Amino acid sequence: MNKITRYHSIGAVVRNSLRMYDNHFKVTLPQNEAEQLFQESVELIEVETTSYCNRTCSFCPNSFIDRRSKKQSMPESVWQKILDDLQSINYSGSFVWARYSEPLSEPRIIERIREVRQAAPECRISINTNGDFLNPDYLNKLEEASLNRLFIDIYIPDEETYNLEVAKKYLKKFSERINRSYQVLNTSPEVLCKVDSLKLSIVAVVRNIASFKKIDMSDRGGLMQNARKASRTAPCYAPYKHLVIDWDGSVVVCCQVRSDSSNHANTVVGKIGVDGLSLIEAYIRLAEWRQSLRTYGAKKSPCATCNVSEYESTLLTRSLSRFLVNTKSPVIKASKSILHPLLKNKNRF
Ligand code: SF4
Ligand code: SF4
Numbered sequence: 001m002n003k004i005t006r007y008h009s010i011g012a013v014v015r016n017s018l019r020m021y022d023n024h025f026k027v028t029l030p031q032n033e034a035e036q037l038f039q040e041s042v043e044l045i046e047v048e049t050t051s052y053c054n055r056t057c058s059f060c061p062n063s064f065i066d067r068r069s070k071k072q073s074m075p076e077s078v079w080q081k082i083l084d085d086l087q088s089i090n091y092s093g094s095f096v097w098a099r100y101s102e103p104l105s106e107p108r109i110i111e112r113i114r115e116v117r118q119a120a121p122e123c124r125i126s127i128n129t130n131g132d133f134l135n136p137d138y139l140n141k142l143e144e145a146s147l148n149r150l151f152i153d154i155y156i157p158d159e160e161t162y163n164l165e166v167a168k169k170y171l172k173k174f175s176e177r178i179n180r181s182y183q184v185l186n187t188s189p190e191v192l193c194k195v196d197s198l199k200l201s202i203v204a205v206v207r208n209i210a211s212f213k214k215i216d217m218s219d220r221g222g223l224m225q226n227a228r229k230a231s232r233t234a235p236c237y238a239p240y241k242h243l244v245i246d247w248d249g250s251v252v253v254c255c256q257v258r259s260d261s262s263n264h265a266n267t268v269v270g271k272i273g274v275d276g277l278s279l280i281e282a283y284i285r286l287a288e289w290r291q292s293l294r295t296y297g298a299k300k301s302p303c304a305t306c307n308v309s310e311y312e313s314t315l316l317t318r319s320l321s322r323f324l325v326n327t328k329s330p331v332i333k334a335s336k337s338i339l340h341p342l343l344k345n346k347n348r349f
Helices: 006-018 031-041 076-088 109-119 136-144 164-178 209-214 262-267 279-284 287-292 315-324 330-343
Strands: 044-047 094-097 124-129 149-155 182-186 191-195 201-207 242-245 250-252 268-271
Touching (some): 109 136, 201 209
Parallel strands (some): 044 242, 149 201
């Protein structure tokens, strides 16, 4: 994450505070109100459908939490519940495979993409991958499966000096493996390129521990000892806009934390499909987290040291935040209804 500028901080505080409603902080809601809140708020559903990752990167909690020795798939009942719920709410935001597994290690991913497309025809489907399993044939299949976006992290060894020449060497090797050309779009702080495809957006970025440190790598809810620890007072808007589901159906407060770490046990709000838990009900269960992250002030663990989207704390941002999160004020209510269409942002990922 790059340092968040003053203007970005002000914009984020204003936009996200104006999207808060009383119902975001209620732990029970009538079904119709819960559905409406979900539809108006959730921009991104992030999932993993396998437990497995083939790597143990030094900047990832997989360097000390085992995700390599077993390959466990998401239980069918959980997957089916996700598809049913996507369909019943006609979900049109982003649906992203990411988390702490390698999505392309699971051959069924092609079928899963088609199933999501069928359940939610308007949604934007994306995969974050380390690219290790990609080859020309696999890429063609992903294109044919109606995936919208592939984001590839090309991880180079930590021992390599991170510079343009080295990054280009690894990019060339990768492009030869997948038999596609590419154009470099950015060289700092990380080398980023667009890979040619007529059917989907493919972005690849070259990374290692040195490049991650340049962009202030996440401390993953306090798990990463090699990341900067913040004393967080900034608000966090992730649990307003995102719903994050692990391979066993566990729903957690945000994409930084892990249901398979005992340090983050308090961030799990339930398991999809268990006692019929739906995507919508799981989102409502995040109400107390939203309350605790609503505005500036000390945060509880694991947010207490989180350096992700750490908006600047100035007199202006603190005042704006405190003023705009007042969901009872008639002025704020009127501003929200006027600005509502402009504040929606469904396709960011
Ligand atoms: S960063 Fe990605 S590729 Fe590396 S261990 Fe974590 S999940 Fe796997
Ligand atoms: S502040 Fe908390 S909820 Fe927000 S990204 Fe960090 S760990 Fe997640």
